[in-house]
Amino acid sequence: MDNLRSLLAALLLVCFGFGAGVLGDGDGEQFVYSGFAGANATLALDGTALVQPSGLLELTNGTAQLSSHAVHRTPLRLRRSPGDAVRSFSASFVFGIIPPYSDLSGHGIVFFVGKDNFSAALPSQYLGLLNSANNGNATNQIFGVELDTIQSTEFNDTNDNHVGIDVNSLKSVAAHSAGYYDDETGAFNELLLISGKAMQVWVDYESDSTQISVFLAPLKNGAKPSTPLVSAKSNLSKVLVEPAYAGFSSSTGTVRSRHYLLGWSFAMDGPAPPIDIGSLPKLPFVGAKPRSKVPDIVLPIATAAFVLGVVAVVILLVRRRSRYAEVREEWEVEFGPHRFTYKDLFRATEGFKNKTLLGFGGFGRVYKGALPKSKLEVAVKKVSHESRQGIKEFVAEVVTIGRLRHRNLVQLLGYCRRKGELLLVYDYMSNGSLDKYLYSGSKEKPALDWAQRFRIIKGVASGLLYIHEDFEQVIIHRDIKASNVLLDADMNGRLGDFGLARLYDHGADPQTCSPSAPSSSRWPAAGGPWSRP
Numbered sequence: 403m404d405n406l407r408s409l410l411a412a413l414l415l416v417c418f419g420f421g422a423g424v425l426g427d428g429d430g431e432q433f434v435y436s437g438f439a440g441a442n443a444t445l446a447l448d449g450t451a452l453v454q455p456s457g458l459l460e461l462t463n464g465t466a467q468l469s470s471h472a473v474h475r476t477p478l479r480l481r482r483s484p485g486d487a488v489r490s491f492s493a494s495f496v497f498g499i500i501p502p503y504s505d506l507s508g509h510g511i512v513f514f515v516g517k518d519n520f521s522a523a524l525p526s527q528y529l530g531l532l533n534s535a536n537n538g539n540a541t542n543q544i545f546g547v548e549l550d551t552i553q554s555t556e557f558n559d560t561n562d563n564h565v566g567i568d569v570n571s572l573k574s575v576a577a578h579s580a581g582y583y584d585d586e587t588g589a590f591n592e593l594l595l596i597s598g599k600a601m602q603v604w605v606d607y608e609s610d611s612t613q614i615s616v617f618l619a620p621l622k623n624g625a626k627p628s629t630p631l632v633s634a635k636s637n638l639s640k641v642l643v644e645p646a647y648a649g650f651s652s653s654t655g656t657v658r659s660r661h662y663l664l665g666w667s668f669a670m671d672g673p674a675p676p677i678d679i680g681s682l683p684k685l686p687f688v689g690a691k692p693r694s695k696v697p698d699i700v701l702p703i704a705t706a707a708f709v710l711g712v713v714a715v716v717i718l719l720v721r722r723r724s725r726y727a728e729v730r731e732e733w734e735v736e737f738g739p740h741r742f743t744y745k746d747l748f749r750a751t752e753g754f755k756n757k758t759l760l761g762f763g764g765f766g767r768v769y770k771g772a773l774p775k776s777k778l779e780v781a782v783k784k785v786s787h788e789s790r791q792g793i794k795e796f797v798a799e800v801v802t803i804g805r806l807r808h809r810n811l812v813q814l815l816g817y818c819r820r821k822g823e824l825l826l827v828y829d830y831m832s833n834g835s836l837d838k839y840l841y842s843g844s845k846e847k848p849a850l851d852w853a854q855r856f857r858i859i860k861g862v863a864s865g866l867l868y869i870h871e872d873f874e875q876v877i878i879h880r881d882i883k884a885s886n887v888l889l890d891a892d893m894n895g896r897l898g899d900f901g902l903a904r905l906y907d908h909g910a911d912p913q914t915c916s917p918s919a920p921s922s923s924r925w926p927a928a929g930g931p932w933s934r935p
């Protein structure tokens with residue numbers, strides 16, 4: 403008759419498309435959950451407990467400090483009649499714990515038989531079963547088998563990976579480090595409860611001997627080891643009262659593990675019916691979820707590329723800024739028209755390349771260039787100066803010289819200032835300086851004939867006359883020499899390098915500023931001995 407009923411139930415389940423579900427009768431004698439799909443009809447769930455579509459019973463969901471219970475709704479018939487001893491019973495279940503870290507989990511699962519009232523129970527080390535006030539009190543009337551993954555010293559836990567037999571108390575009657583004894587060799591094999599792998603537990607209570615035996619094994623084929631992991635004698639007749647229920651309690655602490663049940667069977671007066679291992683749901687993967695490898699590879703590369711790009715752009719901008727950086731001060735505003743940007747000069751001379759170098763003298767190098775916009779050919783003299791002293795006067799002087807217009811003077815077009823550097827821009831003289839003709843002989847330039855020489859000397863004299871006599875201010879060149887006499891396209895002599903000369907007003911005595919020592923006083927000092935109206 404029982405067989406027929408089981409068969410009918412199985413047929414019904416298959417017809418309704420459940421791969422698994424509760425098998426058994428409503429009298430609390432025995433039942434089997436091979437997966438929990440559709441089991442919420444016979445299971446009372448609370449807290450975080452939830453049956454997933456796959457049939458996996460999730461007891462805790464990875465939220466901290468919560469607990470849950472899953473209780474078979476039908477009360478157990480612990481005693482055949484009131485006053486009798488508690489009957490033998492047997493349970494088996496398959497569980498899995500997915501820890502947030504490979505070496506840390508919290509808190510555990512308890513299989514229990516007893517009163518179904520957890521309104522005052524606490525999560526964390528109380529496992530959703532008891533609380534600090536009632537722990538150890540005989541009025542709890544509960545028996546449990548704990549799978550504890552945290553060592554709670556107040557309960558004298560031996561380690562953070564143990565199985566314990568609890569009677570009214572979380573301080574276990576007996577406990578053992580998780581594992582199993584090999585049937586053939588008898589050797590103890592350690593098992594890690596938080597390995598993320600499914601494991602099976604058997605709990606047997608033998609009425610006559612009051613022997614409680616607990617077995618643990620990896621989930622293979624439902625084979626139960628012959629040696630129990632932990633056992634104890636406790637007369638549950640003195641503990642349990644009716645109505646009593648069978649179920650599970652689970653909790654998380656600060657460590658948020660996910661606790662799962664895959665299957666469960668129970669029977670009074672006999673071994674727990676076998677669970678159909680083949681139809682059990684699968685546990686979620688431990689650790690990293692197997693997702694597309696593409697973001698794993700592309701994301702770091704893209705991030706690195708982006709960061710590199712940003713850094714490159716910043717470096718480029720900074721370099722650009724520093725490359726073209728200039729010094730510009732308030733007092734220079736009035737000289738604006740005479741000012742060149744460094745960028746223009748940089749471009750004109752192709753970045754002050756050696757191939758544009760015309761020559762160098764005592765104070766710096768002279769480069770040939772063509773201004774970007776006007777294409778005007780210029781000579782750029784780059785003079786380095788350490789002190790800022792006198793620079794203001796010097797620039798004023800440069801501007802004054804810039805106002806000179808004479809066919810025998812090299813036109814000073816303007817200037818530019820950078821940190822520690824001054825640039826003077828002159829008209830370019832295509833035939834270079836006179837010294838090249840005089841001293842290099844016939845090697846570079848042809849020798850000058852007397853007519854040419856005379857013309858050049860006349861030109862220099864004419865230029866000198868202009869700056870000494872005809873200009874509104876007296877300008878003493880102070881550095882007349884062959885290299886400062888430049889020759890234009892028509893071989894006219896022109897005086898160059900005024901940047902280093904001094905200015906005198908008409909009537910002032912040039913002697914007072916020792917014009918005979920040109921090399922020692924090329925840079926006029928601030929408040930130097932020159933003045934202007």
Ligand SMILES: Nc1ncnc2c1ncn2[C@@H]1O[C@H](COP(=O)(O)OP(=O)(O)OP(=O)(O)O)[C@@H](O)[C@H]1O
Nearest residue numbers: 760761762763764765768781828829830831835885
């Ligand atoms: N405006 C210019 N056009 C063409 N070449 C020039 C011009 N100015 C200078 N040079 C060239 O650059 C060279 C270097 O000039 P620079 O004035 O730096 O040195 P220097 O005249 O020999 O000595 P000093 O520093 O005493 O003037 C000159 O010999 C000349 O050949």
Ligand SMILES: *[C@@H]1O[C@H](CO)[C@@H](O)[C@H](O)[C@H]1NC(C)=O
Nearest residue numbers: 440441442443444453454455
């Ligand atoms: C069981 O769960 C299903 C879906 O999760 C729901 O439709 C059904 O009402 C639940 N039954 C009970 C008794 O809670």
Ligand SMILES: *[C@@H]1O[C@H](CO)[C@@H](O)[C@H](O)[C@H]1NC(C)=O
Nearest residue numbers: 449450451462463464465468
């Ligand atoms: C877990 O369950 C709790 C209580 O039911 C809920 O508030 C929380 O959102 C759930 N968390 C997840 C990750 O499902």
Ligand SMILES: *[C@@H]1O[C@H](CO)[C@@H](O)[C@H](O)[C@H]1NC(C)=O
Nearest residue numbers: 517518519520521522523536
């Ligand atoms: C559950 O226990 C609490 C005390 O812990 C009690 O107040 C409450 O009435 C009990 N509920 C039931 C349904 O027995």
Ligand SMILES: *[C@@H]1O[C@H](CO)[C@@H](O)[C@H](O)[C@H]1NC(C)=O
Nearest residue numbers: 535536537538539540541542
């Ligand atoms: C046990 O619990 C009962 C009822 O909750 C209480 O009256 C009693 O004092 C408790 N005993 C101990 C030792 O705490």
Ligand SMILES: *[C@@H]1O[C@H](CO)[C@@H](O)[C@H](O)[C@H]1NC(C)=O
Nearest residue numbers: 555556557558559560573574
């Ligand atoms: C825990 O065990 C130690 C010895 O291992 C014992 O001294 C102590 O009393 C125990 N604590 C409790 C609360 O039982």
Ligand SMILES: *[C@@H]1O[C@H](CO)[C@@H](O)[C@H](O)[C@H]1NC(C)=O
Nearest residue numbers: 487609610611612637639640
């Ligand atoms: C267990 O306790 C019950 C009730 O107190 C008693 O009748 C029974 O004999 C005990 N069993 C054993 C094996 O001591």
Ligand SMILES: [Mg+2]
Nearest residue numbers: 763885886899
């Ligand atoms: Mg010169």
